[in-house]
Amino acid sequence: MTGIDPRNALLDATELLIALRGIEVPLRDIAAEAGQRNNSAVNYYFGSRANLIDAAVERRIAEMETERFERLAQHEADGTGHDVYALVDMLVRPIADLARTGRSTHYARFLEIVRTHPAITDAARLDAPDRTAVRIISTRLATRLDGPDAVRRIEWMRSAMFALLADQERRIEQHSGNPGTTEDIVTMLVGLLTAQRVSYQ
Structure with missing residues (x-):
């Protein structure tokens, strides 16, 4: 994953998975789609699902x-x-x-x-x-x-x-x-x- 911004990767994964599977898609699935081994990566970078969605809209x-x-x-x-x-x-x-x-x-x-x-x-x-x-x-x-x-x-x-x-x-x-x-x-x-x-x- 060298050279890939994990925050942007999570936002890309958020757009994709929410678009395809809905707003309640598991955060661990978003982390996995972004190439993050840590299931709590979303909470680490954004704090919550609401903040993640907010960041994806604002980006x-x-x-x-x-x-x-x-x-x-x-x-x-x-x-x-x-x-x-x-x-x-x-x-x-x-x-x-x-x-x-x-x-x-x-x-x-x-x-x-x-x-x-x-x-x-x-x-x-x-x-x-x-x-x-x-x-x-x-x-x-x-x-x-x-x-x-x-x-x-x-x-x-x-x-x-x-x-x-x-x-x-x-x-x-x-x-x-x-x-x-x-x-x-x-x-x-x-x-x-x-x-x-x-x-x-």
């Missing part, structure tokens, strides 16, 4: 924040910085690109499984400096929707986003069926956010 945040800030700047320059489609695209595309560029093949499926974990749902996390771009995008979306159910719609959109990206990632990895495009996913999510209520009499 890719910085990279995606950089991409989102670049896209925010581009949209500000061309006057579309408050456009609903552009805002949703900025949330979706950095995650989709991880699978499409081969940098990760399980992160979207991992996010789908842990979507109710505090690392995802805790509103206070949006105030952290490493999530500034996400906070700006979410605030602008809520302003554009401007209704009593705006926050709830954004929460629904987030859950749907994880599910759609996970399915796309799965299809890309398995070469099964048409994975669709990122634009397809963004369009569906915009429709969810902006759909008008229909009254059936």
